[in-house]
Amino acid sequence: MRQLFVAGNWKMHGSKASIMNLMTGLNKKSAEIGATKVAICPPTIYIDYAQKCLATDKIALGAQNIAIEPVQGAFTGETSAEMLKDFGCQYVVIGHSERRAIYGETDSEIAQKVVTALKAGITPILCVGETLEEREAGNLEKVISTQLNAIIQAVGIDAFERIVIAYEPVWAIGTGKTASSAQAQEVHAFIRGQLAVLNAAVAEKVIIQYGGSVKPGNAKELFAQPDIDGGLIGGASLNADDFIAICTAGE
Numbered sequence: 001m002r003q004l005f006v007a008g009n010w011k012m013h014g015s016k017a018s019i020m021n022l023m024t025g026l027n028k029k030s031a032e033i034g035a036t037k038v039a040i041c042p043p044t045i046y047i048d049y050a051q052k053c054l055a056t057d058k059i060a061l062g063a064q065n066i067a068i069e070p071v072q073g074a075f076t077g078e079t080s081a082e083m084l085k086d087f088g089c090q091y092v093v094i095g096h097s098e099r100r101a102i103y104g105e106t107d108s109e110i111a112q113k114v115v116t117a118l119k120a121g122i123t124p125i126l127c128v129g130e131t132l133e134e135r136e137a138g139n140l141e142k143v144i145s146t147q148l149n150a151i152i153q154a155v156g157i158d159a160f161e162r163i164v165i166a167y168e169p170v171w172a173i174g175t176g177k178t179a180s181s182a183q184a185q186e187v188h189a190f191i192r193g194q195l196a197v198l199n200a201a202v203a204e205k206v207i208i209q210y211g212g213s214v215k216p217g218n219a220k221e222l223f224a225q226p227d228i229d230g231g232l233i234g235g236a237s238l239n240a241d242d243f244i245a246i247c248t249a250g251e
Contacts, residue, residue, distance in 0.1 A: 004223060004250045005037040005164060005207050005230040007062060007125060008237025009093055014046050018238075023053035025240025030056035032244055034251040036230070039091050040237065041125075044079050047087045062091030062125070065099065068112045070119060081120030092117050093232070095127040095147070097170045107150035114151055118162055125164045125232060126151060127211065128191070132171035141190060148194055157198040165191060165208045166232040172212030173234065181221045181228075184210050188227035216245035223250035 014022075019042065026040070041062040042050040051061055067078035084092060094117065095110040110126075117124045128147040130140045144167075151163070167187050169179050179187075188208050196203035210222055211232030222228050230250070236242040 002207055002229045003037050006247045007039040008233050008243055009041050012043055013238055014043055019046055019050055020053055022240055027055040029240055029244040030058045032248050033058045036247050036251060038247050041093055051088055060090045061088050063089045064093045066092045066113050066117055068116055070116050081116055081122055091123045091125055094124045097129055097168055107147055111150045111154035115154055125166050127166045127168050129168040129170050157202055160195060160202050160206050166211045168211035179212055181225055185225035185227055192227050216242050219246040219249035
């Protein structure tokens with residue numbers, strides 16, 4: 001039985017005041033969290049502050065990006081795996097659609113970041129997903145297969161025992177649109193099936209989150225699907241009540 005996993009991606013949001021307010025709410029309501037695994041991924045500059053505000057062991061820390069380079073060095077503006085671990089980060093979001101679209105990250109670069117994270121003992125939350133144009137053109141499976149295959153070629157199928165996958169239909173991120181539970185389940189089942197061709201046991205264990213305008217009102221139905229194992233939450237993770245409601249929706 002796979003454990004539900006909900007991670008909050010704060011993106012480029014936050015101030016010391018707003019984070020203190022959010023963390024106060026999360027600390028207070030964390031007692032409501034049962035067996036679901038929970039993490040928050042603040043902006044890099046606020047990881048230390050979020051860690052200091054965190055007063056519960058039910059919420060883990062993660063980051064939103066990682067440098068490809070495995071060691072510290074002359075890489076201005078980058079954040080190494082060692083630095084993330086130094087502040088207790090257990091997870092890192094890799095390959096988010098915004099990193100792909102805005103910053104031009106390629107499948108090859110994303111694969112190398114996964115390699116770096118795994119070698120450092122940080123669990124990658126690997127984002128895959130299609131744009132509306134790709135879906136309407138009938139290329140959904142091709143796009144996701146290409147994204148997955150880049151990682152498989154870099155680390156092998158067995159490494160997916162240490163990788164979380166987040167399916168994020170790009171057209172449903174921050175738009176208020178959400179894939180129906182049936183649409184999301186169909187793609188999650190496809191992803192698991194792609195991995196099962198290479199190793200059925202690994203495929204059965206891998207956690208596949210859904211990311212795309214998850215809210216308290218739709219989380220329960222989404223998490224009830226057989227191949228949806230939690231969520232990568234954007235906007236709703238900035239509100240303590242909403243985020244905890246999502247975290248407890250599958251319990």
